[in-house]
Amino acid sequence: MKFAPGYRRFAVPAFLGAAVAAFVFPPIGAVLLGFGVFVLWFFRDPERAPPDEPGVISPADGHVSVIRAEDGRVRVGVFMNVTDVHVNRAPVSGRVRTVTHRPGAHKPAFSKDSDNNERVDIVVESDDGEYEVSQIAGAFARRIHPYVATGDHLERGDKIGHIDFGSRADVLLPEEFSSEDVIVEKGESVRAGETVLAKR
Known part of the structure; x- marks a missing residue:
């Protein structure tokens, strides 16, 4: 292991x-x-293989806690509790444009207030648009560990980082996606690098 x-x-x-x-x-x-x-x-880090099915795959293990439109884009968030694997993965292939650390609070990651928590935002430029993956700290999570840097090339399903002890990982989809393109529902269990969240 x-x-x-x-x-x-x-x-x-x-x-x-x-x-x-x-x-x-x-x-x-x-x-x-x-x-x-x-x-x-x-801290277990099991092997994962992306599915043959096309689409945006989950960056995290856990349950879908957020599906919402904001500023013309759709956000899908996955809440990770302490029983889930906390290694995060790239939802799409592409080039890392920016990696930005934003200090903030440490509210429970499943709450609406967690939008203002400490986080790392990773912007990935893909063939079909720009994606943003956000690693969001939770009430007990105090360290976010991104593995990637500006200019890195990612393949779909590559490891991009992990968060210590409870947290959330979001994908902000390109403007071309609508809510109808999301194929999971709130509360649904998903697996990092394997479960397709959205496709067009």
């Missing part, structure tokens, strides 16, 4: 603490061991 970068920062102290506490106070050792296992599970 592969793991997202940064897992050692949380897992190693937990396992070392568990080893020491096992001799001093075993119950604490058991708690630390459990936390270490949880960290490894949370």
Whole structure:
């Protein structure tokens, strides 16, 4: 099993603490061991392959929490809870035009207030228009880790980053897309790099 970068920062102290506490106070050792296992599970990075079906694929595992029109474009957002894989993937192939970090709040990622949360916006220029992928921090998420930089070329389904502990990932579709082109519904379960969100 592969793991997202940064897992050692949380897992190693937990396992070392568990080893020491096992001799001093075993119950604490058991708690630390459990936390270490949880960290490894949370940072898991399973292999994914984009479907043969054309279309914009989900950037994240989780449940669709946002489908709305804004300024003539359609936004589709996926809420990731702590049980979901938190490695995000490119919804389309294209070139990264910009990667922008925006500081902000840390409201629950499933709430409307999360639109003002800390985030990283990745603009991707594709053959059929400009897409924006937003990695949005949640109430407990404090670190967003983009893997891409301006000028990078992405293939559909490539890894673009991860977020620590609970969050949201959005795709802002090009102007050519309408709400009718979205083929998922709010509350639907989706998988990063595999589930098609929209197609024309």
